[in-house]
Amino acid sequence: MQSLAGTSPDIDREATGSRGVLVLGLGNILLQDEGVGVRAVEALYRDYRLGEGVDVIDGGTSGMALLDDIRNRDHLIVVDAVKTGRPPGSVVILVDDEVPAFFQSKVSPHQLALSDLLAVLKLTGEQPASITVVGVEPQSLDIGLELSELIAARVETLVNSVVEQLRLLGIAVEAVSA
Amino acid sequence: MTKRIVVDPMTRIEGHLRVDCEVDNGKVVKAWSSGQMWRGIELILKDRDPRDAWIFTQRICGVCTTVHAIASVRAVENALNLEVPLNAQYIRNMIVAAHGIHDHIVHFYHLSALDWVDIVSALKADPKKASKLAGSLSSWSNNSHQHFKQVQEKLQSFVNSGQLGVFASGYWGHPAMKLPPEVNLLAVAHYFQALDYQRRANKIVTILGSKTPHIQNLAVGGVTNVINLDSQSTLGMERLYYIKTIIDELGDFIKNVYLVDVAAIGAMYADWTKYGAGVTNYLSVPDLPLDTKGTRFALPGGYIANGDLATFKPIGSHQDAYFQDGVKESVKHAWYKGGKGALHPYDGETIPEYTDFQDDEKYSWVKAPTFYDKRAQVGPLANVLAMVAAGHEPTKRYLDQVLKTAGSVAGTQIPVAALHSTIGRHAARAVRTAVLYEALQQQWQLLVENLAKGDFTTFNRFEFPKGEIRGLGFHEAPRGTLSHWTVIRDGKIANYQAVVPSTWNAGPRDELDEPGPYEASLLDNPVADPERPLEVIRTVHSFDPCLACAIHMVDTRSKEEIVRVQGVGAQCGVSF
Numbered sequence: 001m002q003s004l005a006g007t008s009p010d011i012d013r014e015a016t017g018s019r020g021v022l023v024l025g026l027g028n029i030l031l032q033d034e035g036v037g038v039r040a041v042e043a044l045y046r047d048y049r050l051g052e053g054v055d056v057i058d059g060g061t062s063g064m065a066l067l068d069d070i071r072n073r074d075h076l077i078v079v080d081a082v083k084t085g086r087p088p089g090s091v092v093i094l095v096d097d098e099v100p101a102f103f104q105s106k107v108s109p110h111q112l113a114l115s116d117l118l119a120v121l122k123l124t125g126e127q128p129a130s131i132t133v134v135g136v137e138p139q140s141l142d143i144g145l146e147l148s149e150l151i152a153a154r155v156e157t158l159v160n161s162v163v164e165q166l167r168l169l170g171i172a173v174e175a176v177s178a
Numbered sequence: 179m180t181k182r183i184v185v186d187p188m189t190r191i192e193g194h195l196r197v198d199c200e201v202d203n204g205k206v207v208k209a210w211s212s213g214q215m216w217r218g219i220e221l222i223l224k225d226r227d228p229r230d231a232w233i234f235t236q237r238i239c240g241v242c243t244t245v246h247a248i249a250s251v252r253a254v255e256n257a258l259n260l261e262v263p264l265n266a267q268y269i270r271n272m273i274v275a276a277h278g279i280h281d282h283i284v285h286f287y288h289l290s291a292l293d294w295v296d297i298v299s300a301l302k303a304d305p306k307k308a309s310k311l312a313g314s315l316s317s318w319s320n321n322s323h324q325h326f327k328q329v330q331e332k333l334q335s336f337v338n339s340g341q342l343g344v345f346a347s348g349y350w351g352h353p354a355m356k357l358p359p360e361v362n363l364l365a366v367a368h369y370f371q372a373l374d375y376q377r378r379a380n381k382i383v384t385i386l387g388s389k390t391p392h393i394q395n396l397a398v399g400g401v402t403n404v405i406n407l408d409s410q411s412t413l414g415m416e417r418l419y420y421i422k423t424i425i426d427e428l429g430d431f432i433k434n435v436y437l438v439d440v441a442a443i444g445a446m447y448a449d450w451t452k453y454g455a456g457v458t459n460y461l462s463v464p465d466l467p468l469d470t471k472g473t474r475f476a477l478p479g480g481y482i483a484n485g486d487l488a489t490f491k492p493i494g495s496h497q498d499a500y501f502q503d504g505v506k507e508s509v510k511h512a513w514y515k516g517g518k519g520a521l522h523p524y525d526g527e528t529i530p531e532y533t534d535f536q537d538d539e540k541y542s543w544v545k546a547p548t549f550y551d552k553r554a555q556v557g558p559l560a561n562v563l564a565m566v567a568a569g570h571e572p573t574k575r576y577l578d579q580v581l582k583t584a585g586s587v588a589g590t591q592i593p594v595a596a597l598h599s600t601i602g603r604h605a606a607r608a609v610r611t612a613v614l615y616e617a618l619q620q621q622w623q624l625l626v627e628n629l630a631k632g633d634f635t636t637f638n639r640f641e642f643p644k645g646e647i648r649g650l651g652f653h654e655a656p657r658g659t660l661s662h663w664t665v666i667r668d669g670k671i672a673n674y675q676a677v678v679p680s681t682w683n684a685g686p687r688d689e690l691d692e693p694g695p696y697e698a699s700l701l702d703n704p705v706a707d708p709e710r711p712l713e714v715i716r717t718v719h720s721f722d723p724c725l726a727c728a729i730h731m732v733d734t735r736s737k738e739e740i741v742r743v744q745g746v747g748a749q750c751g752v753s754f
Contacts, residue, residue: 030222030237061240062391064284068377120288123336124373143218145234 019072020053021169022128023162026080026114028061033138033151037080040134040158048163051172067117071126077165078114079158082135089150091157094133134161180207183711185718195684195723197696198535199714201705206714209693209700211684212535213544220528223674228254228642228666229398231674235662236392238676241724244277244383244393245655246662246676252472253662254398256496257649258642261470263635266400268625269413271466271476272421273386273393274653275618279428280379281656281722282558282611283436286604287372290719292348293712294443295365296355301334303363312364315442315583318434320371321364329367349712354704357446365443368435375431378424382618385417400637407629422622429615432608437576440608441583444601448588454600454717456699457553458485460560461682463493463501463661465654466617468624472496476617478568479561479654481549485598490567502650505661505677507545511686520548520689523663523675524648546685546694547677555695556658556682557721559597559606565613566594576612580605600699603720642669655679657722683721696721 025041028034038058045056059066070076082092099118121127136158140148147155166173185197200208219238223231232250236243248270255262262270309323349355357365380390386403387393395401404412444450460482464475473495480492481504493501506520515529535541548554565573577594584605585592597606645668652661658679665673685694693701696718703713 028237028240030219030234058392060237060243060391062243063240064288064376065240065243065280065380065383065391067373068380120373123332124370143221145222 018053019074020055021075021077021166021171022069022073023054023056023077023079023166024059024066024070025057026059026061026078029145030143032140032142032144032146033136033148034081034141035145036136036138036147036151036155036158037078039147039152040079040155040162043155044159044162047159047176049174049176050166051174054166054171063116067120070117070128071121071124073128074130075169076128076131077162078131078133078135079162080114080133080135081138082133083137084135086137088137088139088148089154090137091154091161092133092135092137093161094135096130096132099131099133132165134158134165181708183705183708183714185711185714195718197700197714197718199700199703199705199711201708201711204704204706206700206703206705209697210537210541211544211686211694211696211718212542213680213684218528219676220526220674223671226671227669228257228664228671231664231671232396232398235676239724240391241281242655242657242660243391244273244387245653245660247393247396248274249651249653249655249660249662249676251396251398252496252651252653253649253664254651254666255472255649256651257647257664257666258398258640260399260640261638262467262472263400263633263638264470264628265403265405265625265633265636267467267470267472268621268628269386269395269401269403269636271621272618272625273383274466275614275621276379276382276386278614278656279432279611279618280376280383282607282614283372283376283379283432285656285722286436286440286607287369288376289722290604290716291365291369291443293716293719294355294447295357295369296350296352296362297333297348297366298337298350299355299357299359300362300366301330301337301359303330303359305330305363308360308363311360315587316434316438318430318438321367326363326367329370330363333366349710349715352710352712353706354712354716357443361442361446365439368439371431371435375428379428382421382424385421386413397637399640400635403636405629405634405636418622418626425615425618425622429619432612432615437580437608437612438583440605441580442587444580444605445584445587445592447601448592450601450716451592451596451599453703453713454603454699454720455485455598456697456701457555457693457695458598459483459549459552459554460485460563461549461554461556461659462561462564463652463654463659464495465652466621476620477561477613477654478565478570479659480564480568481554482560482563482567483552485595487563487567487594490564492564492568496650496652501652501661504549505547506551507547507675507677507681508689509545510689511540511691512542512545513540514545520546520551523650523661523677524665524673526663526673526675528675542684542686544681544685546688547682548688551690553685553688553692553694553698554682556679557603557607558610558656558658559603560658561654562606562609562613563597570613572613572616573609576609577606580609600703600717600720607722642666644668646672657724658682680721680724684723696723 025037027037180202183199196212198210199206232247235246235250305323305326312321384390388395406412462479464479466476468474483489508520509516513532515531661677663675683695
């Protein structure tokens, strides 16, 4: 069952074993490009019909509240603004082992929440089986709800990248015709 | 020689808190609390539809999303003089209580316990002794020596792998760590168990709020939950009974684990009842409204001067002029354009004017709020003291339990006055968690009874009048008194100010150059090793600092410090 903007209170799902795939958009939408991860999952949710086995969540800047959503996932795809020193607008994809190392070097505005959560899940043995980060270098982090022009133009690339990942994972993804 | 310590988690992009201390002779003699980022929510909300404000305010912080949503709808309802249906009050109250329980459990076990608990020492514990000790304090079933042994083995494998993860930044072996190995092991075991219980509390917020981390069910005028008692996909009896099950489980954990741990650990750090009092004027607001007009509340609040419970003056309702007229904010020491003296939030201005960190001038992005021109401490301690002063029975009962348990461990009687301290803030937070649990139970009962009467109303309609209206929404949030203030002109937001708990506590010196609660609480704190100022961190953490909402953006790293230390314990949005 898919849901945007957060976990749906699907109380039956707890009983079933598989936790499927989670697409998690992170960021603060009040700070322009900081919110690009959230904007990207909104676009994904709007423009595509997703098959069984994937949840889409707007995680905002949350921390422990996301623990339950992330734990025991077969695959976690995080979409976020990242700072790696590349030029603004650069799209960065990180996979599995690169992710914790990347997050330890503290380059994403939200990696604190995520790296803490992953560390906690490591303690409890509930880490996602695999992780992909789809990131983009932000241009402007000023107060404001709008993405910068440069980053707004990258949202489609981010979404395409997530769609590609989902298809590789065997999830049915179908564009909603306008 | 005076030495300056700067504690500043420089690596965080948001929620920056920097604390500077001057240490002389092993004690803090002067302190500055500085928010390192500027918050611009006021600018984003201007000219917007007040009905949408809560959607944006819940994005201020990743930890207190629901908190800012609730305060915002209350502010607009107050401006409109709008009543809220009983079902909506009860549903909101349950969200508020469940969120508070989640937040308090996370704060104690996951964000601050490791200031007191040495996990490396836990490896040396005898699990049988630890289990026996636990059994003497509580009837909790999950305290067996087998379980403790498992936890110890898990911990050992982490230490062996060299990857301590979340535990990596702790002050292991610090001279201020005093717990015996068995108590450390017990605390680590409960750290793991608490991960599960905080999750359960959050589940209630998810079910009622439709989604988390950003709840979807609020509206100015009520809630948007669809109630159908026979349905599984809306809020019906199945979901309500599921919530009831979780409430009962939370109650077990809070009463048999959290309250007991705080009392026992607190008793073993009895010294810390002498440090960290700081500002002992306490402010809290009533919460969990029980009627549609919001004039009666399940939990009282009010003001206490100079730590004297006899001075307690209750705050009645959102209409009560006593709260509304008392709040002002000063920017004399904050990076905003000033010169007009302290301003009431309705007249508040947020015009940035950055200077460098200037000890005697401006040094923070946080404003300095006052209540009738006095600094006030907010948070669970302020609220628990107010509730005790108001004669709130459950609060008195749970406080009594904590003080008795702590007294039996310490072998001496512990007075209520011990609460004015670093460790007292932890004890009060645990008491408040237990009170919230009972309140949650009560609100569930009230909701179910009201639905049984056939009342399914969740929302009242309204229209914005022409001209100007003003409203205040307050909420006793996990970190203390939160108030949103809005001026609405012709149905559009003309001004919006959020006076958040961490503004009260973390604010810099005020118009009269009086230090804020963090700053005052650090004075005379011992510091054994300036290179590892665990004691400073203990006192600041006891307030549950979270500054994402108090401030925002603008990185202002300064290089003049002598010792710079990264704060421990974090959640996104929380730093320090």
